[in-house]
Amino acid sequence: xxQSLKRLHPFILAFDLYKLxxxxxxxxxxxxLLNMGSDKWWIQTAKWLFLAYVVIMLFVNIGKWLTYRYExxxxxxxxxxxxxxxxxxxxxxLKVQNVQRQTTVFHKxxxxxxxxxxxxxxxxxxxxxxxxxxRAEAESLERVVTVTYEQQVINELTEAELFExxxxxxxxxxxxxxxxxxxxxxxxxxxFTSLSFxxxxxxxxxxxxxxxxxxxADEVTDALKWGWAILAIVIIGVLLISIAIGMIHTFxxxxxxxxxxxxxxVYIKKGVLDESIFSIRKEKVQAVEISQSLMKRLLGLAxxxxxxxxxxxxxxxxxxxxxxxxxxxxxxxxxxxxLPDYQVEESMHKLPGNAFWIRMIRPSYIWLIATAxxxxxxxxxxxxxxxxxLVIYVSRxxxxxxxxxxxxxxxxxxxxxxxxxxxxxxxxxxxxxxxxERSKLQRYFNVASIExxxxxxxxxxxxxxxxxxxxxxxxYRWYMDRKHEIKTQ
Amino acid sequence: MYLKIExxxxxxxxxxxxxxxxxxxxxxxxxxxxxxxxxxxxxxxEWKEWIGWIILGLLILTVLNAIWEILFEPTLKQKYWRYDxxxxxxxxxxxxxxxxxxxxxMTKVQSVExxxxxxxxKYGLYSIQIGTMGTEHAIPxxxxxxxxxxxxxxxxxAKIKEVE
Numbered sequence: 281x282x283q284s285l286k287r288l289h290p291f292i293l294a295f296d297l298y299k300l301x302x303x304x305x306x307x308x309x310x311x312x313l314l315n316m317g318s319d320k321w322w323i324q325t326a327k328w329l330f331l332a333y334v335v336i337m338l339f340v341n342i343g344k345w346l347t348y349r350y351e352x353x354x355x356x357x358x359x360x361x362x363x364x365x366x367x368x369x370x371x372x373x374l375k376v377q378n379v380q381r382q383t384t385v386f387h388k389x390x391x392x393x394x395x396x397x398x399x400x401x402x403x404x405x406x407x408x409x410x411x412x413x414x415r416a417e418a419e420s421l422e423r424v425v426t427v428t429y430e431q432q433v434i435n436e437l438t439e440a441e442l443f444e445x446x447x448x449x450x451x452x453x454x455x456x457x458x459x460x461x462x463x464x465x466x467x468x469x470x471x472f473t474s475l476s477f478x479x480x481x482x483x484x485x486x487x488x489x490x491x492x493x494x495x496x497a498d499e500v501t502d503a504l505k506w507g508w509a510i511l512a513i514v515i516i517g518v519l520l521i522s523i524a525i526g527m528i529h530t531f532x533x534x535x536x537x538x539x540x541x542x543x544x545x546v547y548i549k550k551g552v553l554d555e556s557i558f559s560i561r562k563e564k565v566q567a568v569e570i571s572q573s574l575m576k577r578l579l580g581l582a583x584x585x586x587x588x589x590x591x592x593x594x595x596x597x598x599x600x601x602x603x604x605x606x607x608x609x610x611x612x613x614x615x616x617x618x619l620p621d622y623q624v625e626e627s628m629h630k631l632p633g634n635a636f637w638i639r640m641i642r643p644s645y646i647w648l649i650a651t652a653x654x655x656x657x658x659x660x661x662x663x664x665x666x667x668x669x670l671v672i673y674v675s676r677x678x679x680x681x682x683x684x685x686x687x688x689x690x691x692x693x694x695x696x697x698x699x700x701x702x703x704x705x706x707x708x709x710x711x712x713x714x715x716x717e718r719s720k721l722q723r724y725f726n727v728a729s730i731e732x733x734x735x736x737x738x739x740x741x742x743x744x745x746x747x748x749x750x751x752x753x754x755x756y757r758w759y760m761d762r763k764h765e766i767k768t769q
Numbered sequence: 770m771y772l773k774i775e776x777x778x779x780x781x782x783x784x785x786x787x788x789x790x791x792x793x794x795x796x797x798x799x800x801x802x803x804x805x806x807x808x809x810x811x812x813x814x815e816w817k818e819w820i821g822w823i824i825l826g827l828l829i830l831t832v833l834n835a836i837w838e839i840l841f842e843p844t845l846k847q848k849y850w851r852y853d854x855x856x857x858x859x860x861x862x863x864x865x866x867x868x869x870x871x872x873x874x875m876t877k878v879q880s881v882e883x884x885x886x887x888x889x890x891k892y893g894l895y896s897i898q899i900g901t902m903g904t905e906h907a908i909p910x911x912x913x914x915x916x917x918x919x920x921x922x923x924x925x926x927a928k929i930k931e932v933e
Contacts, residue, residue, distance in 0.1 A: 308801050400902075656819060711930075712877045719867040739903040759872055763857050766931045768876065 285349035285360065291390045292412040293657045296341040298386055300334065302582075303360045316340075357397070357408060357421075371408055373428040375399045377590030378560040380599055381418060384551050393418050397425065398590030400735060407591055415458040422559070426544065430560060456547070459617050462602060470605040471523075471530035473575050506708065529714055537603045546586065548602060548620050558599035560588050562619055565698040566734045570611055582611045587706075589735035608745035616707075624705055628684035628693055631727075635683070635746035639676045647672055675699060685744055685751065686731075686756050690765060692732065694744040704742045708762045716752040728752035777853035777860040782891040785850075785910035789843035791888050797835035804828050824881060853906050854919065856926050861906060877901045878927035881920050899923065 301308070311330060315323045327438040350359045357371040380396040387393050395418045396409040410418070444766060462470070531552065538549040546565070548558045567587040576582060583604040592600035615624050651665040675698030684695040684703075692711070695703040715731040722728055730752050731743040747755075805864045808824045810816070845865035853860045853916060859878070861871040880900035884907075895916035911919065 639781075656822070679907065713871065713873045713904070715872075716870040717864075717867055723868075733903045735902055756870065756872060762874065766874075766876065768929050768931055 287349055289412045289414050291392055292345055292694050295412045300337055350445045352471050373425045376425050377564050378588045381557040382594050383555040400589035456540050456542045458540040462537050471527045473605055519620055539602050541618050552612045556599050566710045570703040572701050580608050581605045581607045584611050587736045591737050625686055628686040631683045634725040634727050636680050640682055644672050685747055696744055709766050730755045773804055773850045777851040777862050779849045779852050780913050782894055782910045785847045788841040790839055791837040800831050876931040881923045888912040
């Protein structure tokens with residue numbers, strides 16, 4: 281019994297040490313390097329305390345490693361851990377919503393990786409993370425999860441279906457196909473869209489302080505004739521450098537993107553230095569979101585996100601984004617390639633004219649408060665109030681123009697947004713509850729708001745305001761029909 | 770083959786009005802007291818003038834809000850609250866100014882809970898809390914017997930879970 285329990289890869293100790301050093305580097309530099317020769321009593325004490333802390337942490341980490349054991353049993357992963365406070369955790373594979381793998385530079389050096397199995401539960405127990413694990417072990421764990429799901433599907437089939445299934449099985453099983461990797465052209469486009477070269481602007485301002493461009497400018501006027509040439513060269517030089525830096529930045533972030541899929545799962549791989557792979561079973565995708573910032577709309581690019589009920593971030597980085605700079609049509613194509621179940625219609629219904637007028641008269645509380653504040657504190661800045669009003673109205677008009685909806689058999693599509701837009705697509709069976717609202721004002725204009733709730737972390741509410749009142753009714757009926765398409769246990 | 774949606778029929782206890790009047794009175798009195806103290810401190814320690822205006826503004830808003838919430842809203846809220854429960858869905862419909870309709874599939878219900886504060890107890894009422902994967906919903910004031918029946922009914926229907 282004890283034999284079958286496995287420990288994590290011993291390199292975890294090196295990883296923990298690395299994290300310990302990284303976490304305390306500022307403190308370390310402060311007391312050991314900046315105050316090297318100091319014999320102040322408190323520096324001395326801090327040095328000893330710090331050393332004691334490091335030593336204790338080393339032992340704690342060893343203890344953690346020794347006590348952390350896991351095994352695979354009955355289609356679940358079972359974990360025993362804790363030095364003093366023992367804890368046991370069981371996660372059935374069928375509860376896994378998505379799998380994340382992160383291979384940082386550190387992992388690459390030691391030829392290992394990390395693996396996280398995400399479930400839809402809340403709290404600390406919602407996921408299992410193996411910070412350091414051999415690549416073979418990570419592969420095999422992921423395979424076990426996949427096999428468990430396959431088994432479940434087979435169990436559900438009746439014998440007749442099973443027979444058919446076996447016939448289908450005769451055909452060669454489809455391998456992983458790659459759907460998208462950015463070309464050089466895509467990357468160049470991306471580096472312009474993300475405006476990452478603008479990071480140089482603050483640096484130029486700093487430079488301005490140091491070099492004193494003003495005096496330089498005087499000299500330029502003195503020697504106008506060839507001064508212009510210098511100025512032009514400087515400007516072009518700065519521009520080129522900033523574009524180059526922007527491209528390097530983009531390349532590191534988006535260079536090694538790869539979107540692939542097999543019959544069951546979708547894989548999103550990204551990152552040049554720290555590499556991450558997000559994988560999700562197709563039927564676990566709760567919804568798809570296509571978003572476009574103003575810049576992306578101008579360039580015809582879009583970002584597609586697969587919404588999962590499990591966590592989709594590693595640290596700050598979102599891992600569930602298909603490439604964020606996809607040409608719009610390619611984005612739509614990609615969705616139907618990756619998720620054959622999903623039917624995305626590009627033509628949707630516009631909002632009725634009433635929706636325009638209601639948006640024109642709806643009070644803007646932000647504007648009222650801002651205006652009151654300006655009027656009280658600095659009436660001379662009255663034009664800000666006017667500008668704000670203009671921005672709000674332009675945004676409202678754009679929002680009216682951009683808003684679309686469609687109830688397409690078992691799918692719903694909702695698009696909204698003023699300057700930047702999002703299109704949300706989900707299946708009726710994935711919607712966990714719905715809401716329809718009508719305020720007094722909306723009642724007068726014969727419009728209503730509809731809202732879907734989907735599983736995600738945090739729970740995803742998607743609301744579209746001012747659809748025709750009849751559509752809200754239809755939406756409600758549409759949702760009631762879900763009972764025909766769900767399977768109960 | 771669209772079904773016609775039946776609007777939910779069951780209403781909540783009339784006593785809810787009294788309960789809400791009491792709780793709203795207490796709540797608003799609390800907010801007024803806090804604002805009053807702030808205003809006193811403002812006068813006493815001569816805070817910046819605009820702070821005084823904001824406190825005064827909030828005071829006026831609270832008074833207006835209190836009149837609405839204590840005198841008018843409870844009756845309207847009670848009048849428009851409707852709910853219904855069947856094997857497939859929980860339907861809620863409520864709102865005095867804004868009409869809100871909610872539709873919750875039974876298979877997604879995770880928990881049902883009966884709650885009773887001191888004022889609900891006084892009138893023999895319970896509020897039913899329904900927890901789903903995403904949010905919490907509450908049916909505010911239901912007589913004891915009905916409340917227990919409803920809880921058992923929801924718990925029974927909610928046992929069936931979907932294959933995810």
